[in-house]
Amino acid sequence: MDFSNDTEKLFYETCLKGDGLTTQEFNTQYPDATAKDMALSVNxxxxxGFIEVFQVRGELIYKAIKKEESGKSGSLMGExxxxxxxxxxxxxxGIWTKHLKSKTNLHEAVIKRxxxxxxxxxxxxxxxxxxYPTRKLYMLMELTPSVEVTGGPWFTDQELDVDFVEQLTNACYKFVLTKSFPRDNSCIFTTEHTAYPSAQMVLKYIMDKRISQVDLSVDDITMLLDVLVYDGKIERFLNVVDDNWDDEEDTDTDWVYKAVRDKKAESAWQDCPCGVCPVAEFCTESGPINPAGCNYYAKWLDF
Incomplete structure (x- = not known):
């Protein structure tokens, strides 16, 4: 870096050592520096573009800009x-113009210019x-706005895409439903069943089937699955298959989902083997077909 005088170099190096520096702090460390030299050096x-200035509680704070970052703002004037x-x-x-005004203490006309x-x-x-649809926020050109600003994949032109959300939610539910019960409906899954889908599996299904043309993340799918949980259509639980599992560890990947049977269309009796047993009407306590020797129950309770 090219410095015009020793005071300029010293001020920059002092800024570089800390998180911020005021002219008063610099004068305390180096009392021999004159006010004129300080003003010329800072300007x-x-x-x-070797330093940047912030205003905190009415006081100007100067911070050093590293050499590789100084080129972009080097051509800018003080304001x-x-x-x-x-x-x-x-x-x-991003930052709203009203907040920009309060942080810089500059006149509105100066900020607009x-x-x-x-x-x-x-x-x-x-x-x-x-x-805040009526607010105009400003951010650096090379940055991508956060999800909090854009609303994520569920918003198009600052409007919630209701049809898109509904389409994806229905697709998530149908996939979870197909993985929740045996295809032949002869019996419910045993307690050892571990093929209930996770959010990652649902995401893979959505992307493989090209249901969404927008890139989605596991967090996006989890949001949709949470909606289904709140609606009572599916339930979420930990798929713990390891006896040594430690609940202190991160368990995000252990959440799996199971569809809840429609109680209006089907009886809750179908959740146990008797509800779908083809010979239930012949089952008696002392007969050849009895609960004690039931193969369905033995398989269902084998955990």
């Missing part, structure tokens, strides 16, 4: 750089939030 560093740095600090959440300049240089962009 030069800001112009070159433009202050606005740019404040927008950068908001990361992928700086924003026009930054947009013209393709350094920042304006986005809309699904939470």
């Amino acid at each position: 030069a560093l800001l112009t070159k 433009e750089q202050l606005v740019y740095n404040t927008i950068r600090a908001s990361a992928n959440e 700086c924003l026009r300049t930054l947009e013209h240089k393709a350094m920042v962009k304006a986005i809309k939030s699904v939470k």
Whole structure:
């Protein structure tokens, strides 16, 4: 980096050592530096893009910018750089112009002028939030807005895509339903059954069948499955098959889902072997077909 004088270099190196530096703190450490040298050095560093400035509780805080990051903001003037740095600090959440004004203490007209300049240089962009449709948020051009801002895959142009959500939810339910009960419906699964689907399996099914043209994550599918759980259509439980399982570990991948039988269409009696037994009418306590020697019960209770 090219420094014009020793004070300029010293101020930059001091900023680089900490998380922020005020001119008062620098003067305390180096009392020989004159006010004129300080002002010239700080302005030069800001112009070159070697430092950035933030305003905290009415006090200006200077931070050093590493060499590899200094090129982009090096051409900005003081007010433009202050606005740019404040927008950068908001990361992928973006910042509302009203909050930008309160953090920089700049006049609204100055902020608008700086924003026009930054947009013209393709350094920042304006986005809309699904939470606050009337607000215009600003963030760095190269960043992708967070899910909290865009609403994730369920929103299109800041509007909830109800048909898309309903289509995916129905597809999730149908897949879980096919994995919840034997195809021949001769009996329910035993307690040792471990093929109930997880969110990852449901996601794979959705993507393999190309039901969604939008890239989805396991968290997205989990949200849909949670809706089905709240609606009483499926139930969620831990598929614990390891006796040494430790509940202190991360168990997100252990959640599996099972469809709940429609109580209006089918009797709860079908959840036990007697409900689907083909010879139930001949079963008696002392007869050749009896509960004590029932193969269905033996298999069902074998855990």
